[in-house]
Amino acid sequence: xxxxxxxxxxxxxxxxxxxxxxxxxxxxxxxxxxxxxxxxxxxxxxxxxxxxxxxxxxxxxxxxxxxxxxxxxxxxxxxxxxxxxxxxxxxxxxxxxxxxxxxxxxxxxxxxxxxxxxxxxxxxxxxxxxxxxxxxxxxxxxxxxxxxxxxxxxxxxxxxxxxxxxxxxxxxxxxxxxxxxxxxxxxxxxxx
Amino acid sequence: xxxxxxxxxxxxxxxxxxxxxxxxxxxxxxxxxxxxxxxxxxxxxxxxxxxxxxxxxxxxxxxxxxxxxxxxxxxxxxxxxxxxxxxxxxxxxxxxxxxxxxxxxxxxxxxxxxxxxxxxxxxxxxxxxxxxxxxxxxxxxxxxxxxxxxxxxxxxxxxxxxxxxxxxxxxxxxxxxxxxxxxxxxxxxxxxxxxxxxxxxxxxxxxxxxxxxxxxxxxxxxxxxxxxxxxxxxxxxxxxxxxxxxxxxxxxxxxxxxxxxxxxxxxxxxxxxxxxxxxxxxxxxxxxxxxxxxxxxxxxxxxxxxxxxxxxxxxxxxxxxxxxxxxxxxxxxxxxxxxxxxxxxxxxxxxxxxxxxxxxxxxxxxxxxxxxxxxxxxxxxxxxxxxxxxxxxxxxxxxxxxxxxxxxxxxxxxxxxxxxxxxxxxxxxxxxxxxxxxxxxxxxxxxxxxxxxxxxxxxxxxxxxxxxxxxxxxxxxxxxxxxxxxxxxxxxxxxxxxxxxxxxxxxxxxxxxxxxxxxxxxxxxxxxxxxxxxxxxxxxxxxxxxxxxxxxxxxxxxxxxxxxxxxxxxxxxx
Numbered sequence: 163x164x165x166x167x168x169x170x171x172x173x174x175x176x177x178x179x180x181x182x183x184x185x186x187x188x189x190x191x192x193x194x195x196x197x198x199x200x201x202x203x204x205x206x207x208x209x210x211x212x213x214x215x216x217x218x219x220x221x222x223x224x225x226x227x228x229x230x231x232x233x234x235x236x237x238x239x240x241x242x243x244x245x246x247x248x249x250x251x252x253x254x255x256x257x258x259x260x261x262x263x264x265x266x267x268x269x270x271x272x273x274x275x276x277x278x279x280x281x282x283x284x285x286x287x288x289x290x291x292x293x294x295x296x297x298x299x300x301x302x303x304x305x306x307x308x309x310x311x312x313x314x315x316x317x318x319x320x321x322x323x324x325x326x327x328x329x330x331x332x333x334x335x336x337x338x339x340x341x342x343x344x345x346x347x348x349x350x351x352x353x354x
Numbered sequence: 355x356x357x358x359x360x361x362x363x364x365x366x367x368x369x370x371x372x373x374x375x376x377x378x379x380x381x382x383x384x385x386x387x388x389x390x391x392x393x394x395x396x397x398x399x400x401x402x403x404x405x406x407x408x409x410x411x412x413x414x415x416x417x418x419x420x421x422x423x424x425x426x427x428x429x430x431x432x433x434x435x436x437x438x439x440x441x442x443x444x445x446x447x448x449x450x451x452x453x454x455x456x457x458x459x460x461x462x463x464x465x466x467x468x469x470x471x472x473x474x475x476x477x478x479x480x481x482x483x484x485x486x487x488x489x490x491x492x493x494x495x496x497x498x499x500x501x502x503x504x505x506x507x508x509x510x511x512x513x514x515x516x517x518x519x520x521x522x523x524x525x526x527x528x529x530x531x532x533x534x535x536x537x538x539x540x541x542x543x544x545x546x547x548x549x550x551x552x553x554x555x556x557x558x559x560x561x562x563x564x565x566x567x568x569x570x571x572x573x574x575x576x577x578x579x580x581x582x583x584x585x586x587x588x589x590x591x592x593x594x595x596x597x598x599x600x601x602x603x604x605x606x607x608x609x610x611x612x613x614x615x616x617x618x619x620x621x622x623x624x625x626x627x628x629x630x631x632x633x634x635x636x637x638x639x640x641x642x643x644x645x646x647x648x649x650x651x652x653x654x655x656x657x658x659x660x661x662x663x664x665x666x667x668x669x670x671x672x673x674x675x676x677x678x679x680x681x682x683x684x685x686x687x688x689x690x691x692x693x694x695x696x697x698x699x700x701x702x703x704x705x706x707x708x709x710x711x712x713x714x715x716x717x718x719x720x721x722x723x724x725x726x727x728x729x730x731x732x733x734x735x736x737x738x739x740x741x742x743x744x745x746x747x748x749x750x751x752x753x754x755x756x757x758x759x760x761x762x763x764x765x766x767x768x769x770x771x772x773x774x775x776x777x778x779x780x781x782x783x784x785x786x787x788x789x790x791x792x793x794x795x796x797x798x799x800x801x802x803x804x805x806x807x808x809x810x811x812x813x814x815x816x817x818x819x820x821x822x823x824x825x826x827x828x829x830x831x832x833x834x835x836x837x838x839x840x841x842x843x844x845x846x847x848x849x850x851x852x853x854x855x856x857x858x859x860x861x862x863x864x865x866x867x868x869x870x871x872x873x874x875x876x877x878x879x880x881x882x883x884x885x886x887x888x889x890x891x892x893x894x895x896x897x898x899x900x901x902x903x904x905x906x907x908x909x910x911x912x913x914x915x916x917x918x919x920x921x922x923x924x925x926x927x928x
Binding site for chain 1: 430490597600628651652700756813865
């Protein structure tokens with residue numbers, strides 16, 4: 163992938179340019195690969211990555227950020243203890259808890275990964291963003307009073323429960339699917 | 355001279371004011387009587403390489419030793435370059451101290467192999483044992499900890515930092531007897547397994563002098579809340595799991611407890627975290643001088659920034675690169691007292707994109723006038739940035755910069771980073787430790803040899819072009835103690851140019867360089883006080899080794915006691 167932007171409009175002379183080097187490699191990338199010391203161990207292969215770092219795009223012109231794809235032993239110099247601490251997090255994150263989310267009146271359902279969220283406010287905010295609605299704040303007495311919507315979930319027993327009553331961890335393990343109720347049906351749930 | 359007429363007690367009293375072992379070493383070399391008085395009065399001994407001397411000789415010189423610090427494996431063992439079972443066993447040291455009647459009170463170990471047997475022997479043998487600090491060690495289990503807890507009746511400090519400890523699912527914490535009230539410092543953050551929470555609470559409650567407590571990831575927030583209620587005198591806290599429903603009674607109680615903990619100056623942990631709970635700790639942030647969030651990947655960029663805005667008195671900050679350049683800008687404008695910064699990479703196996711670049715470092719250098727120690731993992735760095743940093747911060751003592759791609763050039767000029775690092779060594783006249791990375795030629799070593807007069811430790815990887823690079827360093831850096839080099843084209847010419855130099859250094863490590871077996875043999879033959887060890891994990895040893903063979907890993911160190919007798923098969927001492 164080319165890290166240069168803006169070639170769509172010009173004649174793309176670069177592609178027809180006569181120059182030394184393997185086809186498909188950029189000039190600067192070639193320089194990078196030549197300057198790498200040849201040794202017997204796995205050499206990091208420069209792979210162009212077009213993600214710009216820290217938001218500033220063309221401040222430095224052609225900003226190359228080739229990433230070492232092959233793992234070099236001993237690099238980066240990070241203690242294995244630290245690596246092991248950060249790694250398991252990634253493994254855990256890969257097995258998400260995906261549940262269907264339906265909203266009354268919506269043409270199709272959505273799916274979210276409950277593991278992404280650490281507490282109810284985060285989940286509710288995500289639902290609000292996803293469906294462009296306002297759910298508001300939970301209160302034990304009133305439920306989601308003041309809102310047109312009430313988030314509910316189906317638990318392991320098949321019952322429909324109001325989101326927010328039980329501790330987060332308990333909710334995560336018992337929630338089978340979510341349903342955002344609307345209108346009078348929603349308000350009905352909030353009654354004492 | 356007048357000093358000769360001072361009775362020994364006076365000399366001893368004067369020497370007591372010398373706390374650094376370097377000062378004590380210097381004093382002991384003045385004359386015979388000073389040597390004698392010093393050695394009998396020395397209580398704290400520091401051994402930078404456990405194979406440089408043996409315990410018997412040590413104890414015969416310092417019979418009154420009470421506190422021993424030992425370091426074992428070479429530094430690059432941290433990065434998996436040294437195979438397991440290489441060595442660094444503490445057992446012989448403990449055994450010798452028992453035999454020779456040492457009244458050991460304190461043992462601090464780094465990168466050593468510590469067995470449960472050694473911990474048991476330690477716990478049973480030294481009546482006044484007070485302090486055990488283990489950093490990056492391995493080889494023991496929670497059974498060994500149980501022995502320490504059970505038997506060390508006056509234990510004040512049990513500090514476990516980043517060790518690999520096998521969890522036997524025992525109840526080591528419960529082994530502290532009810533009569534134990536002496537704990538001042540307890541750090542078990544690196545333990546993976548469960549601890550009995552009720553036991554922990556009771557232990558904290560009865561140790562009224564507890565100043566430092568670092569919990570592991572299984573200790574939940576509501577236990578933390580109870581603990582803080584019982585130990586408002588804490589100065590250093592490591593939170594375990596910091597996850598809870600933010601609108602809960604528990605979190606309210608936590609906030610109240612935190613209000614009473616007015617002495618906390620150091621915070622770490624947050625091994626699991628729900629960011630919505632973080633505001634609870636903002637009141638603590640005002641007085642913090644040390645903050646370590648480098649093990650808290652659950653805290654995202656904007657929460658980190660919000661938190662740091664409260665930390666105006668911070669002197670030490672360890673974080674993950676998720677903070678980003680913008681976040682570092684906030685650090686620069688908030689933390690005017692900052693002395694030490696470490697930015698660790700969060701994504702180690704992914705595409706390898708660090709979220710920080712040279713911009714963050716430049717901002718810090720401009721905003722934090724007291725900065726003297728930096729460890730910085732970043733995507734890239736420019737010469738211009740390094741030159742600016744050097745100008746802004748002439749007071750660096752430690753400077754370690756790691757680009758994730760080890761041979762990346764200056765992305766703007768496509769030049770090597772020689773000029774940038776050269777500016778650092780030229781400006782920072784007190785620089786003691788330096789780690790380089792990025793595209794580097796012999797030129798940077800010329801600069802280092804010329805300017806880095808106080809340099810004691812240098813780490814090099816994928817750098818240099820010819821033997822001249824290494825020669826510049828060996829010839830120039832008079833105070834060099836540790837040199838470690840990986841994957842660089844330095845060979846026999848450099849290695850053999852001045853072998854006497856190695857006796858002035860603690861150690862030299864070279865891996866994946868161009869040195870040959872023959873050259874290593876030459877050094878070993880000429881220098882009886884150097885141990886030259888070849889680590890060979892492959893099949894080189896099976897075929898008869900040719901002197902022209904390249905050596906994959908060489909570790910060379912000075913020693914007063916000759917070859918070590920505990921070397922494994924894959925280590926050959928020449």
